Amino acid sequence: xxxxxxxxxxTPYSTxxxxxLALVIFTSITVTVAGISLGTYTLLVALFIAxxxxxxxxxxxxxxxxxxxIFKVFLILSGxxxxxxxxxxxxxxxYR
Amino acid sequence: MTNxxxxxxxxxxxxxxxxxxKSGLAAWIFSTDHKRIGLMYLSAIAIFFSxxxxxxxxxxxxxxxxxxxxxxxxxYNTLFTLHGVIMIFLFIIPxxxxxxxxxxxxxxxxARDVSFPRLNLFSFWIYITGAILVLLSLxxxxxxxxxxxxxxxPYSVRSGTNISLAIFAAFVLGFSxxxxxxxxxxTVHRLRAPGMSWxxxxxxxxxxxxxxxxxxxxxxxxxxxxxxxxIERLFGVGIFDPSLGGDPILYQHLFWIxxxxxxxxxxxxxxxxxxxxxPTFARRTIFGYKxxxxxxLAIAFVGYLVxxxxxxxxxxxxxxxxxxxxxxxxxALPSGVKVFNWVATMYKGSIDPKPPFxxxxxxxxxxxxxxxxxxxxxxLVTDVHLHDTYFVVAHFxxxxxxxxxxxxxxxxxYWFPKIFGKMYNIxxxxxGVALFFVAFNLLYFPKFILGYMGMPRRYYDFxxxxxxxxxxxxxxxxxxxxxxxxxxxxxMHGILRGRKSESNPWGGVTLEWHTxxxxxxxxxxxxxxxxxxxxxxxxxEDMKND
Amino acid sequence: xxxSNHIIESAADNHIHRDDIGAKMGMWLFLFTEILLFGGxxxxxxxxxxxxxxxxxxxxxxxxxxxxxxxxxxxxxxxLTVALSITALQxxxxxxxxxxxxxxxxxxxxxxxxxxxxxxxxxxAGIYPGSEDLLSRHNGEILFFGLYFVMTGLHALHxxxxxxxxxxxxxxxxxxKITYDYTVKxxxxxxxxxxxxxxxxxxxxxxxxxx
Numbered sequence: 001x002x003x004x005x006x007x008x009x010x011t012p013y014s015t016x017x018x019x020x021l022a023l024v025i026f027t028s029i030t031v032t033v034a035g036i037s038l039g040t041y042t043l044l045v046a047l048f049i050a051x052x053x054x055x056x057x058x059x060x061x062x063x064x065x066x067x068x069x070i071f072k073v074f075l076i077l078s079g080x081x082x083x084x085x086x087x088x089x090x091x092x093x094x095y096r
Numbered sequence: 097m098t099n100x101x102x103x104x105x106x107x108x109x110x111x112x113x114x115x116x117x118k119s120g121l122a123a124w125i126f127s128t129d130h131k132r133i134g135l136m137y138l139s140a141i142a143i144f145f146s147x148x149x150x151x152x153x154x155x156x157x158x159x160x161x162x163x164x165x166x167x168x169x170x171x172y173n174t175l176f177t178l179h180g181v182i183m184i185f186l187f188i189i190p191x192x193x194x195x196x197x198x199x200x201x202x203x204x205x206x207a208r209d210v211s212f213p214r215l216n217l218f219s220f221w222i223y224i225t226g227a228i229l230v231l232l233s234l235x236x237x238x239x240x241x242x243x244x245x246x247x248x249x250p251y252s253v254r255s256g257t258n259i260s261l262a263i264f265a266a267f268v269l270g271f272s273x274x275x276x277x278x279x280x281x282x283t284v285h286r287l288r289a290p291g292m293s294w295x296x297x298x299x300x301x302x303x304x305x306x307x308x309x310x311x312x313x314x315x316x317x318x319x320x321x322x323x324x325x326x327i328e329r330l331f332g333v334g335i336f337d338p339s340l341g342g343d344p345i346l347y348q349h350l351f352w353i354x355x356x357x358x359x360x361x362x363x364x365x366x367x368x369x370x371x372x373x374x375p376t377f378a379r380r381t382i383f384g385y386k387x388x389x390x391x392x393l394a395i396a397f398v399g400y401l402v403x404x405x406x407x408x409x410x411x412x413x414x415x416x417x418x419x420x421x422x423x424x425x426x427x428a429l430p431s432g433v434k435v436f437n438w439v440a441t442m443y444k445g446s447i448d449p450k451p452p453f454x455x456x457x458x459x460x461x462x463x464x465x466x467x468x469x470x471x472x473x474x475x476l477v478t479d480v481h482l483h484d485t486y487f488v489v490a491h492f493x494x495x496x497x498x499x500x501x502x503x504x505x506x507x508x509x510y511w512f513p514k515i516f517g518k519m520y521n522i523x524x525x526x527x528g529v530a531l532f533f534v535a536f537n538l539l540y541f542p543k544f545i546l547g548y549m550g551m552p553r554r555y556y557d558f559x560x561x562x563x564x565x566x567x568x569x570x571x572x573x574x575x576x577x578x579x580x581x582x583x584x585x586x587x588m589h590g591i592l593r594g595r596k597s598e599s600n601p602w603g604g605v606t607l608e609w610h611t612x613x614x615x616x617x618x619x620x621x622x623x624x625x626x627x628x629x630x631x632x633x634x635x636x637e638d639m640k641n642d
Numbered sequence: 643x644x645x646s647n648h649i650i651e652s653a654a655d656n657h658i659h660r661d662d663i664g665a666k667m668g669m670w671l672f673l674f675t676e677i678l679l680f681g682g683x684x685x686x687x688x689x690x691x692x693x694x695x696x697x698x699x700x701x702x703x704x705x706x707x708x709x710x711x712x713x714x715x716x717x718x719x720x721x722l723t724v725a726l727s728i729t730a731l732q733x734x735x736x737x738x739x740x741x742x743x744x745x746x747x748x749x750x751x752x753x754x755x756x757x758x759x760x761x762x763x764x765x766x767a768g769i770y771p772g773s774e775d776l777l778s779r780h781n782g783e784i785l786f787f788g789l790y791f792v793m794t795g796l797h798a799l800h801x802x803x804x805x806x807x808x809x810x811x812x813x814x815x816x817x818x819k820i821t822y823d824y825t826v827k828x829x830x831x832x833x834x835x836x837x838x839x840x841x842x843x844x845x846x847x848x849x850x851x852x853x
Contacts, residue, residue: 010732011725020722027714027846031707034851046847053843061725062836063829068663070285071670078674081313081400082681086688088401088419089349093689095413131710211664278671286664316675320682327792332772334784335686335792346689350682 009066019060026053106621108517108614112332128213131615132221134199135515140224140232141187141195142584144366147567148182148581151175156573158556159566172556173242174257178234180245181262185269186227188500189358191309192365194223196275196468196507204298206289206626208618212281215275222272224510228264233258244554246355249336249347253328260326262415267322270315273361277311280304289607291626294339298606299388303368310357313527318354321347345410352403360399362496364392364505367434370456373510374438376604377453380444381631384437391430398427405474405511409483417476420437424474431467435460450602455506458533462498466491469544483553487547493540502532505583512590513597517614520590528586531579538572662826669830673837676800680841683793687848690785697782702852704769705790709760710850713753714842720749721839722830724808731815734822743812746835750805757798762790790849797845800838807831 030049038045059065064072109131117391119121124132155175160165167175198216202209210216211512234240238258243251251261274617297305324335325347334340336347383387404412404420438460445454469491472478482488513519542565547553551562558566600609605628611620628635691698727742768775769787776784811831814820820828 010824011729013726013729016195016722016725016729021717023718025716027711030847030851031711034707034847035422046851050843054840057721057836057840057843061721061839063686064834067666071667074670074674078677082678084401085317085353085681087812088404088416089353089685089689090417090692092345092349092404092416093692095415211661212668215668274675278668278675281671282664282668285667286661312671313674313678316678317682320679323796324686324792333788333791334771334781335788338727340788341690341694341785343689343693351684353682
């Protein structure tokens, strides 16, 4: 990505509206699915949909797809940290 | 590298401020100049260090012989809590980053200030607010806190003392730490002088950068934990309290998820200072520059993964215990990389044993003892025996005071002529270093033996068989007091009466030595262009000729 | 490296320099601290849900999926409007930008009103921290409601801060302190607001969708 392009990237209105529609659709899916009993998978499905929604928000709304690539590195860093904290803490609670 | 003669008759930052007020208190407390902010931190931190040190002396006095000598058990409980809280939250954590990071990060990068100067001033004021809250928690009705600096659940929910206020103070201080971290990371990314690529940055900058990352990634976890404890105390919301179903061990996890990386917030900048001082006084480029730079990041990363080694005896699962023990041993690797590279730098160098260098020698010796005994504690089998004994107390005083504390003095003695443009008495400084070494070992080494014999920490009384070693330790504390007075008096005398120092008395080559001492308001008349490796001493001749 | 050179040049000739990328970087770093702050809470939630799966299930029944869904849609829409206001300003359409920002603030206030009715409903049903009704329940349910009040409460606090922040920004747009060629303050506030939305995206299924 050239520097000038990054600096002047303006997301068109239509992109935002499409993303918003997608978010609303995913919300209705997750509400509907929650009504169906899927046992242990209910939580996984709900979190999976939440992950897709947050990816949309971060990439488009928060513009990270078009910004400096170092921000992506930062984001991955904080996400990894969080994941590692969860993983290591659960080594305690899973094996009590 | 053209400006050293040109700036000789330039005004220093003491004479020229960036506030409306030209002089007096307002010219300091409203100044966004990173150098003034650094010095304000220095004065605040010096006061808190003195207070906590005196508390420590009183604790040692109580322990001079068996039975009640000076105070009752409850007073002793509050004193060790205060000693811990003040030393950790008000001195060691902000110490090197807030004082020397603020003063020297922009100078070493060749920048005019940090990225967000106003935020920087704001961080300072948050720090002061937090400090005032800590002091308020001492005097307000309810009484000073008595939980130890770890605030373990369930006692911290039930103790009637001013816990809520004290931990809110820790929250406020954490906020200051986070903002400083954000500022430093952005500064390193955005304000490096032309030509200063990542691997041309001085190693103190690398260390401060890694520290800043820990500050912003770890501190939020303690912030939320503290908020949860406050909410639990104020509203009776069930979170950690076992009587409401909560899990106190989960609190310990969250507490140490921050507080262990915080140990690296304390030690990493110190290691950065060591990497500055050794090449300057060995007149030799640093050995393994990249290895040291990367090992800072590695320590920051691995240091994040080892927190539960504080909890081996807490009742967490065996699987977690051996995993965390294994990870703990991994931290020794990057630390070892640093120590061996420092020693290799000195090999065949032309060493000039000035006081800052002698402080570093002290550091390497004391920190090595502290680090190696850390392995003893990181090992499951031995930790079960030594947990919560004086062995732990000795270990962390060797690491924190012998490590970070020593380097705090090293940094003061190294950058003193740069900050104040004056020089202290070298001979007195040398005596101070030697006395410090004796006093330190007299004070803390007996604690290893006491701990091994089974003396538990945080007790105001002990069995008769411990008496002789406890007495030795107390004598050590008196010698330490005398030493500290000597060290600080020498510095104060240097500031007030010291002879004028030349601009670059040690022959340092990193960018802070390329400007006048003390530096002018915006550091450099012309932003220098970096052409050399950071520790390339061949440029010293050019710097003198300019 | 190219962009940092660009900044240094501007810093060298002009002592008061403007570094939009730096400002944004600072904002992102701040957002990471927010993510980790809530991350700690999510960890507590995960551990207790793992320990008391059935009680979380039973307690979750007491929350209204409808209110949760409505608030989700409100927040998503406010995220859209704040994003649109940035584009509008960048395209020099100031009045549209102002309308969109005002809409965002109104939606945020609407969210808080909903929240108020939701919480007061719980209170009048006798579910609040330390209430007799709650204490008579099983430990897992006490923890669930403890976390519910803390997590949605902390989120609501962030919404309140967002309302104040966006109102200040709105004033600055109106007074031309923020213009089409200098939008970084607006963008940063937008980032904050999206983060508030992002956290809700996870809070929603974890509390309101346990059926």
